[in-house]
Amino acid sequence: EVQLVESGGGLVKPGGSLRLSCAASGFTFSSYSMNWVRQAPGKGLEWVSSISSSSSYIYYADSVKGRFTISRDNAKNSLYLQMNSLRAEDTAVYYCARDVSPTGFDYWGQGTLVTVSS
Amino acid sequence: DIQMTQSPSTLSASVGDRVTITCRASQSISSWLAWYQQKPGKAPKLLIYKASSLESGVPSRFSGSGSGTEFTLTISSLQPDDFATYYCQQYNSLWTFGQGTKVEIK
Numbered sequence: 001e002v003q004l005v006e007s008g009g010g011l012v013k014p015g016g017s018l019r020l021s022c023a024a025s026g027f028t029f030s031s032y033s034m035n036w037v038r039q040a041p042g043k044g045l046e047w048v049s050s051i052s053s054s055s056s057y058i059y060y061a062d063s064v065k066g067r068f069t070i071s072r073d074n075a076k077n078s079l080y081l082q083m084n085s086l087r088a089e090d091t092a093v094y095y096c097a098r099d100v101s102p103t104g105f106d107y108w109g110q111g112t113l114v115t116v117s118s
Numbered sequence: 119d120i121q122m123t124q125s126p127s128t129l130s131a132s133v134g135d136r137v138t139i140t141c142r143a144s145q146s147i148s149s150w151l152a153w154y155q156q157k158p159g160k161a162p163k164l165l166i167y168k169a170s171s172l173e174s175g176v177p178s179r180f181s182g183s184g185s186g187t188e189f190t191l192t193i194s195s196l197q198p199d200d201f202a203t204y205y206c207q208q209y210n211s212l213w214t215f216g217q218g219t220k221v222e223i224k
Binding site: 035037044045046047050059061062095101102103104105106108109110111 | 119150152154156161162163164167168171173205207209212213214215216217218
């Protein structure tokens with residue numbers, strides 16, 4: 001069974017940093033591109049970042065470019081999101097999602113809440 | 119950047135109704151469009167990919183159509199489990215979600 005489990009969320013002050021993790025199981029992690037998608041409280045979905053299976057291709061939304069860094073460790077079946085210079089508008093539930101190109105994001109984690117507040 | 123616009127934002131319907139949600143892209147995305155269903159407190163669930171292909175395990179009352187810039191998601195006969203928020207997503211150039219359509223009980 002495919003499972004994606006996010007962790008690392010919490011309360012952080014504006015300007016602070018946080019590192020999210022996503023532990024994958026039930027599939028060959030190294031064969032898939034992975035993504036982070038966020039959802040602010042009461043709002044819609046926003047794609048944040050994508051990383052290809054071998055980390056050769058990395059993309060970011062303009063809203064996080066220069067502040068967030070996506071990475072993965074295929075040996076540990078794990079996806080990461082390093083978030084620096086956090087702002088109040090980064091407050092959201094962050095989901096990791098598997099990309100089964102060209103079909104979309106077929107598996108999602110349960111999400112981890114990041115709250116940026118003083 | 120490609121913008122995705124869904125309409126309506128909210129839709130009130132009854133069990134058994136035929137429901138249609140529209141998604142428009144700011145430029146052509148061919149058929150690189152997916153639809154997701156999300157229930158409160160849960161992760162999104164993939165329903166349709168490549169505009170009209172049904173994801174495995176998704177009931178056949180869900181269907182998608184369109185290409186280029188205009189797309190629709192249709193639920194042929196609304197069931198109690200279908201009251202949720204629906205999002206379109208383009209993946210022609212990076213990824214962009216529509217703002218969502220909430221389907222609520224009339």
